[in-house]
Amino acid sequence: MSKINLAYLLLVLTTIFWSGNFIVGKAASFYEIPPFSLNFYRWFFAGLILLPFTYKEIIKKKGYIIKNLGLFAILGITSITIFNSIVYYSLYHTQVITGVLMISTIPVWIIFISSILKIEKTNSYQIFGVIISLIGVISIITKTDLSVVKNLNFNKGDLSMVVAMLSWAIFSSLLKKKNHKISQITLLQIVIICGLIFLIPIYFIELSLGNHIKIEKPFLLTLTYVVLFPGLLAFLFWIKGISIIGTNRAGIFLHLMPIFGALMAIIIFKEEIMIYHLVGAMFIIIGIKISNKKKFTV
Secondary structure, three states, rough: OHHHHHHHHEEEHHHHHHHHHHHHHHHHOOOOOHHHOOOOOHHHHHHHHHHHHHHHHHHHHHHHHHOOOHHHHHHHHHHHHHHHHHHHHHHOOHHHHHHHHHHHHHHHHHHHHHHHEEEOOOEEHHHHHHHHHHHHHHHHHHOOHHHHHHHHOHHHHHHHHHHHHHHHHHHHHHOOOOOOOOOOOHHHHHHHHHHHHHHHHHHHHHHOOOOOOOOOOOHHHHHHHHHHHHHHHHHHHHHHHHHHHHHHHHHHHHHHHHHHHHHHHHHHHOOOOOOOHHHHHHHHHHHHHOOOOOOEEE
């Protein structure tokens, strides 16, 4: 198998695993599994599983790691601390279909943020694509109902998903900024450690509010899935895919998530696709297509 085909396979599997994460995250809300605690244990156990394979390189490359600790901390905060926690929190309050549609705009935001951070040049088509995609996101958040805007009656799950969306775009853009002198599995380990450090106080705050995890079958099954598939395998596949074909091309595969996620949600939770989903999806698709044109660099 060629490296390009390998990247495509890994990225398709990544989107399947991440789509499943939305389904499991929604199921967790039905069993009242606290979202921030779930995310904490997800990455705590993922980090433990990785440690036997990474500790030697961490010790060997500790000078390089310390030198780049600021970047690794930001990568950990944006991906582990913010993105994953907010996704689970959002699914307490919004549909899976809404969530995966909004997440599908991330490739456009990666292009936009890469330009702002001067990681990659952008062009007028990409800027216009961002604007069109944003209209799609707004259509979903407002449910194409102007009274929602007038009364500021937004769904907090939808609004928090915007935070998650932008956080992942920042993570992916920064991931592309430089070639790291450590293996991909060790990079993931360091990102997990950094993310967990900032997640610990949030975890204890959730506990102090009386949100405790019940060690029962639903939690154990949920934890097993989120640790192994969207946690370890998807992150490793995503990092590997980016290393082969680049962030922008890899980001296109996230467009598969609304398809996989919506199908799963319809089959498992009997969710319905509403008119505002279709309107939002139309703008998102148009924005994505426009943003992939390559002229008039600025």
